[in-house]
Amino acid sequence: MKKIKPKNNFLLLTLLTCQIGGFPILAKADAPKCQLLIAKQFFDGVNFPQPNMAVLVVGNKVKQIGSAEALGNQCKTKINLGDATILPGFIESHAHVTFQSVRKDNVLEHGITTVQDTGGPLLPVEGGQGKLRLLSTGPIIQAVGGYPLNIFTPDDTAGGLDKVGITVTSSRNEAEKVVQQLADGGATAIKIALEPGGETGAPWMMPHGDHPIPDAPWPLLSPEIVQAVVNKAHALGKRVIAHVGEQVGFDLAVASGVDELAHMPCAAISDASLQNAVKAGITFVTTLDTLASCGPTGLHYNAFRLGLMGANFIYGSEVAHDNVPWGINGEEMHMMLHLTHGADAINFDDVVNVFRSVTSKAGQRLGVNPLLGSLVPGAPADIIAVRGNPFERFKILEYPDLVMSGGKIVVNKFEK
Ligand SMILES: [Zn+2]
Structure with missing residues (x-):
């Protein structure tokens, strides 16, 4: 002893x-x-x-x-x-950090501690201890010849798990297999593109590199394939995020039971359809600042109507786009406050709501840790x-x- x-x-x-x-x-x-x-x-x-x-x-x-x-x-x-x-720390729910080779330390130093990449190479969840916490949906499920490959890499007609898009053709089995591959590779949600193109002012209607914009309408997935993707994702416990910019894609997304829209739609959507989406409990990721060129009769109108209907909004700014900061975006918060606050004059709770949508509400949706975005024990x-x-x-x-x-x-x- x-x-x-x-x-x-x-x-x-x-x-x-x-x-x-x-x-x-x-x-x-x-x-x-x-x-x-x-x-x-x-x-x-x-x-x-x-x-x-x-x-x-x-x-x-x-x-x-x-x-x-x-x-x-x-x-x-x-x-x-x-x-x-x-x-x-703030949460960016719509980013393309990996696909656009944005430096993660720059994003972190500007107040975003977690991002969800929604389109780009599939990666398991990484970071979180002195490094940007990065969640990934992997490539966007899309139609052959459709968006996003037709704009970003038009020479690549099939895409893949390391690309911005991955195509499925006509078989439900194939669609289910792709969803399974994405989930197995660590996708935190499944993203699908329902985008026939043609919206005035949308970033995807601007030329990327030397490639001309293909004539709209662009090919769309069939309702059966979209439904198969949604059902399989839900069976695997994954949310489905839809890229939607106009009426046709919007209605297809709502009818198929997607959980979230990756953008406030660029073109005006009918009130009946907006109401259907609100009734279905669909969450809208805002991306109002980067889509500002869509203008008051489309983007702003949709946001304002949805605000009146009591829709659920989550902050998203499209970190990696060149027209927004690669970190927290004060203008996105400003636009959210003014466009989505609802019928009454702006009050302080509306301001706090914007902060909730980029912290606790965003963290709860991501599904990796319900306490992410909150400062609690x-x-x-x-x-x-x-x-x-x-x-x-x-x-x-x-x-x-x-x-x-x-x-x-x-x-x-x-x-x-
Ligand atoms: Zn995007």
Whole structure:
């Protein structure tokens, strides 16, 4: 016993030392590193304002939320941000980071801690601990000769799991097989294109490279194939996201039971169809800023009507498009607020709703961790902070002063 005792004392000493001084090797094995963030304003993904709150991070997770006084003694590593706002890391639900070779660290440094790539090479979920958390739907299921391959890689008529699109022809078995391959490869949702083209102002109607835009209408999948894709995806527990821009594709999507539309449609949709979609509980990913050229009689009209009907909206900005920031997009939030708030004058809850749609609501939909996008005990420690109050000025979110991904700080301008 006497020989063992000094070793125990040494262990105790090193544990204490590591908690105080943070020796990395010992901290990794025995004492999770803690960090306490304190700021004047706090948003947990649902409620704002919450004044003078602190977030205790242990390892890669949020351990506790409470007043600065209550949590002050729980961790010696304190980061007091002062007149700033702590928020969950933002979630981009419609991106093409991999397909367009956008640098992931740039996206993360601009406040987006999670993206869902919706069209592009199929990859399993990656990142989340100091790196951008990247979810992927893989290639978009499409008709032969149709969108998106006809615009992006017209020489490639079949696509594949490493491309922006993958074609299915006429067999339900083939459609089911492709959905199974996507799910097996880690797709977090299944995306399908129902796009006959022709919408004025849509990005897909602008020339890409040297290729002319093919004449519309473009080939569409048959209703039977679309239904087979939706049924198979649902049987595998996957959401179906449809790329839709106009009336024909919209009605096909609603009739087939898709869960989500990847865009606010570019061309005007009839009120009856919009109502059918709302009744069916379809979620609309906004992408209003990148589609702004679709204009007031199409895009804006649809958003406004859906707002009046109480539709469900999720923020999406199309990170990787050249006409939007590759990070948080304040203008997208601004357009969401003004176009989708509903019948009453804009009130503060409408503002908070926009923030929910890019944090907690977006995280719950992705299906990888229900706490993603929320700052509650057990949630991933994906956190951003900005000086001042972003609920009064969305733009400051595009230049966050602090970004933490899975407990690892990747931006901290408060130290300077
Ligand atoms: Zn897109």
